[in-house]
Amino acid sequence: MEKIHGVLAPVVTPFTNDYGVDYDRLLEHCLWLRSHQIGIAALGTNSEANSLSPDERQRIIQALIDGGVEPAAMMPGTGACDLPTAISLTSFAVKAGCAGVLTLPPFYYKGVSDEGLFNYYAGIVEGVDNPDLRLYLYHIPQVSQVPISLSLVERLLRTYPGQIAGIKDSSGDWDNTAALIREFSAEGFDVFPGSEDFLLQGLRHGAVGCISATANVNPGPMRQLLLSYENPNADEQQAELSAVRAVFQDYVMIASMKAAIAHWRNDVVWQTVRPPLVALTDEQARALIGRLEEVGFSMSF
């Protein structure tokens, strides 16, 4: 199977008013993203995946496939603090044919060693024991508080070439992204920046796309830049993407993306987030929409 490249969205997870997973709205959203050729990185940080139970996470993977999302376009998040859950979810995703899995490090204990993290990821690879596994590491130290170091990547890649398939670098530190590309991409290790702010720069330096929250709301222009990044107006396109992202980022990103979808779908249910997150207030949502309109942003379905 060809490795997954391009722009992927950590798809936001809609909830019903009583906080249940809204599988219908989720599928509708994913199919809309697919209509823009966006990959489906379900169950990521922006999916509130860590506010979902292991059972709910597995059911979401199955529901999307049953609903017509091609597993070859999917890179669900299957990390967990505990190995049994991570192995079980990863195994399920691989058997379901997903192009890859995106796996957080265990994030409860802090200050853990690279040795311990190596043992954890080795535990997944060996527990899953499937040559089809394409495991993408997830470096998001500002949230997980557990960084993935270059030396950890190197040791994992040497030990499990092929199965350790790449990384999402959400650190926002371009020097780290560039180092990952420089050190490992020649071995087929794929680097995805975690924000479209680095989409153009990444593509110019050897990244294979990006996995970014705002692909949930701005998929068309992001796909467009991916296709035309060698064109003369690419810097201008990048500036437009970043201007939109900056507005969403001024709020808690998950709540602001859901507020935007609720607004342009005219569907208030979309505002719902699970605790410990909170939805934008009506006032915040109005201000957000106003500012988005000022930068020429809108969504259409």
Added chain:
Amino acid sequence: MEKIHGVLAPVVTPFTNDYGVDYDRLLEHCLWLRSHQIGIAALGTNSEANSLSPDERQRIIQALIDGGVEPAAMMPGTGACDLPTAISLTSFAVKAGCAGVLTLPPFYYKGVSDEGLFNYYAGIVEGVDNPDLRLYLYHIPQVSQVPISLSLVERLLRTYPGQIAGIKDSSGDWDNTAALIREFSAEGFDVFPGSEDFLLQGLRHGAVGCISATANVNPGPMRQLLLSYENPNADEQQAELSAVRAVFQDYVMIASMKAAIAHWRNDVVWQTVRPPLVALTDEQARALIGRLEEVGFSMSF
């Protein structure tokens, strides 16, 4: 049912060589702690509970009860990043008759609001919907990175008096512990410092005991101070407890406690920890034991 007071141990979880939960050794350890009248706060931070799957956590609660640990002496950890898991585990523990449950806040998303944390804990209380629930909040900001503020405690206590039963304060910040006692203990909200370093000071100021890692290895002297804290030699006893703790703390606590148990039980299996933690090296273990013997510490079974 009388509320649980005294010294509780967040019991370390033994693993077999292939990282399976070792239920037999766990039960043996808990019964030994009970022989010293130590309460069983299974599934805490020092139990590597976040390295256990929800199923394993539930099975541990059941296995301890089946093995003869009185549920009235148990305060298992039932927190989780996601509400469905936290509700399910909490509900199970309450129905099993546990004296209380100790619940971490959801710890993946950082910088969350008190509003969001209130909604989370309210979601547990209302989801469990059982008047027997005695929920103890768990404030361990250096690990969870999600603090439990005084105003959050106040709002929860006003909304769910009785069911919000107390707190374990592992911040190591005595001023915070003292404020919790001063503000809320008159309403029957019980405060447990998270370390025996504060056992004597806590008891003198209205704490109801302590929940401390090292109760796993030093239960007798901790119980003794609890019983005799008004005696003239209490400060001396406290100093001895703290001297022992200081040695364990110089290493990663979980690994050092397991190394000590392995040494004095002459049972190397006890050294095993789950990733992302790593066991002490042989050299570290020898140094630990040497230093413990220097302060007059040993274990007997």
